[in-house]
Amino acid sequence: MSKLxxxxxxxxxxxxxxxxxxxLDVEEGQMVCLIGASGAGKSTLLRCINLLEAVEDGxxxxxxxxxxxxxxxxQGVRARIGMxxxxxxxxxxxxxxxxxxxxxxxxxxxxxxxxxxxVEELFTRFGLADRMHNYPDxxxxxxxxxxxxxxxxxxxxxxxxxxEITSALDPQLVGEVLDVLLMLKQQGMTMVLATHEMGFAxxxxxxxCFLKDGKIIEEGPPEALFDAPQREExxxxxxxxxx
Amino acid sequence: xxxxxxxxxxxxxxxxxQQRRRSLIVAATSTVVVVACIIIFIPMTPGxxxxxxxxxxxxxxxxxxxxxxxAFKINLMIFAWSAPAIxxxxxxxxxxxxxxxxxxxxxxIFGATFTDVxxxxxxILTVYLIGFGIPGLGLPRPWNSPxxxxxxxxxxxxxxxxxxxxxxxxxxxxxxxxxAALSLGLSxxxxxxxxxxxxxxxxxxxxxxxxxxxxxxxxxxLSFIGPVEIFxxxxxxxxxxxxxxxxxxAAIIFLIVTIPATRYADYxxxxxxxxxx
Numbered sequence: 001m002s003k004l005x006x007x008x009x010x011x012x013x014x015x016x017x018x019x020x021x022x023x024l025d026v027e028e029g030q031m032v033c034l035i036g037a038s039g040a041g042k043s044t045l046l047r048c049i050n051l052l053e054a055v056e057d058g059x060x061x062x063x064x065x066x067x068x069x070x071x072x073x074x075q076g077v078r079a080r081i082g083m084x085x086x087x088x089x090x091x092x093x094x095x096x097x098x099x100x101x102x103x104x105x106x107x108x109x110x111x112x113x114x115x116x117x118x119v120e121e122l123f124t125r126f127g128l129a130d131r132m133h134n135y136p137d138x139x140x141x142x143x144x145x146x147x148x149x150x151x152x153x154x155x156x157x158x159x160x161x162x163x164e165i166t167s168a169l170d171p172q173l174v175g176e177v178l179d180v181l182l183m184l185k186q187q188g189m190t191m192v193l194a195t196h197e198m199g200f201a202x203x204x205x206x207x208x209c210f211l212k213d214g215k216i217i218e219e220g221p222p223e224a225l226f227d228a229p230q231r232e233e234x235x236x237x238x239x240x241x242x243x
Numbered sequence: 244x245x246x247x248x249x250x251x252x253x254x255x256x257x258x259x260x261q262q263r264r265r266s267l268i269v270a271a272t273s274t275v276v277v278v279a280c281i282i283i284f285i286p287m288t289p290g291x292x293x294x295x296x297x298x299x300x301x302x303x304x305x306x307x308x309x310x311x312x313x314a315f316k317i318n319l320m321i322f323a324w325s326a327p328a329i330x331x332x333x334x335x336x337x338x339x340x341x342x343x344x345x346x347x348x349x350x351x352i353f354g355a356t357f358t359d360v361x362x363x364x365x366x367i368l369t370v371y372l373i374g375f376g377i378p379g380l381g382l383p384r385p386w387n388s389p390x391x392x393x394x395x396x397x398x399x400x401x402x403x404x405x406x407x408x409x410x411x412x413x414x415x416x417x418x419x420x421x422x423a424a425l426s427l428g429l430s431x432x433x434x435x436x437x438x439x440x441x442x443x444x445x446x447x448x449x450x451x452x453x454x455x456x457x458x459x460x461x462x463x464x465l466s467f468i469g470p471v472e473i474f475x476x477x478x479x480x481x482x483x484x485x486x487x488x489x490x491x492x493a494a495i496i497f498l499i500v501t502i503p504a505t506r507y508a509d510y511x512x513x514x515x516x517x518x519x520x
Contacts, residue, residue, distance in 0.1 A: 050426050079428030089423035093441045102437060103427035148423075155427060 001064050003028040003190045004049070004159055009058035009068070011041075011048055011214075018044045020214035021058070026159070026207075029188040031181075033201035033222075036211035037237065042194035043086075045211075046161045049192065050083045062159070079107050082152030083161040086168050088144040090136040096147045097123070097132040100154040107155070115154075122150045126180055142173030149180055160184065162193040178204075198241050202226050210234045296486075303488040307480045311492050314476035318462045321394055321472070325462070326455060328398045333405030340410060343431065354406070361403035367464050370396040374468035389469035397465070401458055408450045412443035449515060452508035456501050473497075 004026040011019040018041045026032050034042040047053045049060060051067065051074035060068040067077045090099050100119045104110050123132045126146050136144055145165055152160060162181070166174045178200050184191065185204060195201055201208050202222045209219040210233070218225060218234045226242075229235045252260070285291060339347070339354035361369065373396040378387035385391075416439045424434040466475035473493050480489035 047422075052422055052426060074425075075428050075430055078426055081426075083423075083426040085419065085423060085426075087419055089419045091420065091424070091438055091442075093445065103424075103429060106433045106437065107428040152427070 002026060002061070003030075003063065004192070005059075005061040006045075006049070007059045007061070009045070009048060009060060010056045011044055011053055012056050018214050019048060019055070022214070022216055024209065024216065024219075026190060026192055028190055030206045031185050031191045031193065031204055032207045032209065033205040034192065034194045034209050034211055035196070035198065035201060035237075035241070040211040041214040042211055043163050046083065046163050046192065046194055049159075050081050050161055051077050052083075075107070079103075079155055080157055081159045081161060082155060082157035084145070084148050084152055084163065084165050086164040088136070088141070088148045088168070090144055090148055090151070092136050095133050095135055096128065096139065096150075099136070099147060100151045103151070103155050119150070119154050122153055126150055126183075127176075140173060141169045142176045145169065145177050146180055149177075149184075153184075159190045159192070162191065162195070164194050164196060166195070166197055196241070198226070198238075210237065212237070298487045298491055300486055300488040303480075303484050303486045304492050307477075307484070307489045308492050310480070311473055311476055311489060311496060314471060314473040315493075315496050317470060317472040318459070321390065321397075321462045321465060321470070322459055325394050325397050325401070326458060328394075329401040329405055329454075329458070330451075332398060332402035334409055336402060336406035337409035337413065338435075340406070341413060341435075357399075358403045358406055361400045362407070364400075366397070366400050366461055367467065369400050370464050370468060372396075373399070374465070389465065393465035393468050393470065397458065397461060401454060401461075405451065405454055408447050408454065409443065411450075412447035413439060415446050416442045446515070449508050449512040452504065452511060456504050456508065459501060459504070460497060 002025040004024075006022050006024040009019050009022040010017065020041075022041075022045060024032070024045075034045065036042055044053060048055050048068075051072075054070070055068050058068065059066045062077065062080065090096070091102070094102065097116075097119060100122065101112060101115050104115055104119075105112065120129070120132065123129050126149070128143060128146055128150070131139060131143055131147070136147070139147065148165075149160075166177050169177065174197070178197065181191070181193070181200075182204060193201075193205075205222050207219060208222045208225045209216045210225065210229075210231075211217065212233050218229060218231045225234070226238065229238060336354045336357055339350040340358070342348075342351050342354075370393055374389050374393045377392045377395075378389065381387075420438055420442070421434055424438040425431075429437065463472060463474040466472055466478075471479070473496060477489040477493040481487055
């Protein structure tokens with residue numbers, strides 16, 4: 001059984017169909033990269049998996065359990081699936097440490113004292129031990145994004161979703177964030193990324209999916225997809241993206 | 244060698260220093276001219292001596308000022324208990340209007356009606372209607388006190404405005420903050436309490452400061468239903484002395500409080516603009 005399975009997922013905004021019948025399987029410990037032009041539906045798909053958007057049709061299975069059932073309380077699912085956004089979205093009125101501790105305190109009802117050691121450990125592991133007590137506006141973009149990852153990890157999620165998390169960063173800060181993803185992969189985290197970092201997808205992904213107009217047009221291991229794409233659309237996209 | 248560097252200033256710095264001197268001279272000259280005009284021409288108007296006697300009488304001011312200050316304590320007292328009540332009620336109304344659960348629909352209707360009514364009626368009318376109307380029910384002392392019902396009128400009116408400001412503050416928190424908080428598994432209520440409200444309240448502090456300043460002045464409206472606060476006290480002195488100077492004294496006392504408060508609100512506003520850019 002796949003860790004995460006999507007079957008025929010459809011999402012519309014008004015008249016436009018953003019996800020048009022998407023099937024996807026993500027195995028435990030896999031890193032799956034979604035590539036494609038802006039507007040292809042990558043971000044919306046991630047938001048659907050995290051139940052931030054309600055799907056019109058289709059099923060989403062987490063450990064075999066359908067989480068796209070209408071009327072299901074999304075909180076329990078979101079607590080198991082972490083998400084990191086392009087624009088960091090740290091809470092500006094809290095320190096980095098408080099950002100990371102808020103959800104475990106509120107959702108799991110854990111005390112600060114109980115949590116602090118474990119969360120500090122995360123900051124140390126990702127090289128931010130000296131930044132824990134800073135507010136977001138005192139951190140660089142790369143640091144903020146790493147704090148956002150730590151904040152999601154503090155919930156001990158089973159799956160992590162990354163929505164173009166390096167797109168808002170200066171080029172010299174991209175590396176430090178991608179390094180974090182590699183560390184997570186080594187630790188066996190199940191991950192789905194929407195990304196424009198083709199080099200990274202090729203190097204680190206277990207599977208790459210090319211999306212166009214809300215459909216997965218082509219998918220496969222990175223070598224196959226990048227070196228020998230089958231579909232004309234994929235070739236055209238890669239020709240532009242890799243130039 | 245560059246000669247401008249020899250003076251320790253760059254060309255730009257020299258130019259700017261010159262510009263500053265010029266602005267200073269122009270500003271000083273124009274101020275002196277305007278003030279001189281006021282000093283010279285106003286006393287030349289035919290009614291000036293009378294106005295001076297009845298509005299700017301030093302003896303009357305000296306006699307009445309301490310008692311006006313005493314009366315102002317009543318304003319401060321009414322202000323002191325109304326302001327926190329307004330903040331709490333305003334926030335509750337704002338939250339009621341944003342309630343999403345269908346069970347809370349009546350609360351939403353109530354919130355909307357409340358803000359419509361109390362923003363739509365002049366404060367003085369609300370003060371009259373509540374201040375005279377409710378004690379008219381024949382309530383026993385102390386429940387017929389105009390202090391209670393006058394304050395309530397102010398609280399209701401101001402809460403309606405304050406609620407709208409809180410609501411605009413809630414709207415000013417970007418949607419992505421909600422997404423991030425929800426994605427962590429927080430409930431709608433927790434998102435509101437821990438993430439949205441703290442930011443919303445901080446965003447509206449300068450606007451709410453302005454409401455406090457307005458409230459401070461509107462406390463005087465309660466004089467129309469009884470309490471002898473500063474405005475009413477000044478009226479009493481006007482009758483006793485047949486002179487309007489006590490009103491000027493009252494105005495001075497208000498300004499002593501409101502000018503620093505206004506400056507502070509402006510400072511907060513400017514600081515917020517800086518922080519956002």
